[in-house]
Amino acid sequence: SAVISQKPSRDICQRGTSLTIQCQVDSQVTMMFWYRQQPGQSLTLIATANQGSEATYESGFVIDKFPISRPNLTFSTLTVSNMSPEDSSIYLCSVSSGTVSNQPQHFGDGTRLSIL
Amino acid sequence: GESVGLHLPTLSVQEGDNSIINCAYSNSASDYFIWYKQESGKGPQFIIDIRSNMDKRQGQRVTVLLNKTVKHLSLQIAATQPGDSAVYFCAEPSGGYQKVTFGIGTKLQVIP
Numbered sequence: 561s562a563v564i565s566q567k568p569s570r571d572i573c574q575r576g577t578s579l580t581i582q583c584q585v586d587s588q589v590t591m592m593f594w595y596r597q598q599p600g601q602s603l604t605l606i607a608t609a610n611q612g613s614e615a616t617y618e619s620g621f622v623i624d625k626f627p628i629s630r631p632n633l634t635f636s637t638l639t640v641s642n643m644s645p646e647d648s649s650i651y652l653c654s655v656s657s658g659t660v661s662n663q664p665q666h667f668g669d670g671t672r673l674s675i676l
Numbered sequence: 677g678e679s680v681g682l683h684l685p686t687l688s689v690q691e692g693d694n695s696i697i698n699c700a701y702s703n704s705a706s707d708y709f710i711w712y713k714q715e716s717g718k719g720p721q722f723i724i725d726i727r728s729n730m731d732k733r734q735g736q737r738v739t740v741l742l743n744k745t746v747k748h749l750s751l752q753i754a755a756t757q758p759g760d761s762a763v764y765f766c767a768e769p770s771g772g773y774q775k776v777t778f779g780i781g782t783k784l785q786v787i788p
Binding site for chain 1: 684712717718721
């Protein structure tokens with residue numbers, strides 16, 4: 561399976577600032593996704609990163625708060641904007657080489673974000 | 677939709693015993709299911725998947741059972757080892773397009 565690298569692995573940020581998280585894959589993939597995982601909870605999909613077009617956001621997530629880029633088939637970024645303590649979470653990138661209805665997604669190790 | 681759990685269910689198992697982790701799914705039209713293992717400080721790792729045309733699938737020390745009648749999945753781990761300690765999630769495609777919904781997860785604690 562693809563090797564997925566996320567940067568940074570963790571960060572501590574001040575409220576009101578923004579942080580951009582990078583996701584790099586070692587091979588071209590069809591689909592890239594961004595998830596949030598709050599402490600002790602399951603994964604919630606933020607958006608699907610679409611190559612060359614705007615991301616597709618899930619209910620409760622908006623582009624102004626979580627702008628996403630995907631300039632090519634191996635790289636994506638997620639920005640967490642104007643951060644507040646409620647944004648303290650693990651942010652995970654995942655990829656799929658086919659459709660997720662018949663192939664598993666594979667995940668990076670996440671970015672652990674704490675907001676003071 | 678979203679799957680959010682406030683308190684992870686926990687399963688404690690003696691080392692060497694078998695573990696059974698259960699998952700109920702909601703979409704009767706789902707035809708593909710995945711189990712993930714998430715160790716502390718890491719991302720979810722794919723363990724095994726199963727398609728709806730199967731009732732059972734076996735991997736190395738793991739077996740997934742699918743009961744479509746009651747919309748239930750289980751993951752069985754044989755001869756549980758300390759390295760099996762993790763949170764286990766089931767997942768299914770959802771939403772009518774290419775996304776996946778995760779279950780609330782079960783924390784497996786292996787007692788040496």
